[in-house]
Amino acid sequence: MAKAFALHRSENRSKGQVSVECATGSQEACTFAEEITSALKDGGWAVSFTIAALTGVKPGFLLMQRNEGDALPHVRALHDVFKGAGILLEVGFNPRIQEGQATLLVGPKP
Numbered sequence: 885m886a887k888a889f890a891l892h893r894s895e896n897r898s899k900g901q902v903s904v905e906c907a908t909g910s911q912e913a914c915t916f917a918e919e920i921t922s923a924l925k926d927g928g929w930a931v932s933f934t935i936a937a938l939t940g941v942k943p944g945f946l947l948m949q950r951n952e953g954d955a956l957p958h959v960r961a962l963h964d965v966f967k968g969a970g971i972l973l974e975v976g977f978n979p980r981i982q983e984g985q986a987t988l989l990v991g992p993k994p
Contacts, residue, residue, distance in 0.1 A: 900958030
């Protein structure tokens, strides 16, 4: 719970649209993804939660935006908040993500 608390203590940071996703069949990852979603909502982020039929999901967290290059301000803020809570995120790019949105993929525990 301490990690979730740290996620919503980001009042001074840039907030934006975030989609939190986990893979079906990974109950622990989905439970943690729901906790992250709740903490982000409490912190004023525009966030959605999806349990998706995904395959090949690596353990840990992957934070993605649409285009390579400079990270969106809220992607940087989210990365910094997780880092401050001691949670390491991989960063990636996916052209299927809506412009201006971030996607946080929560995988199984490493």
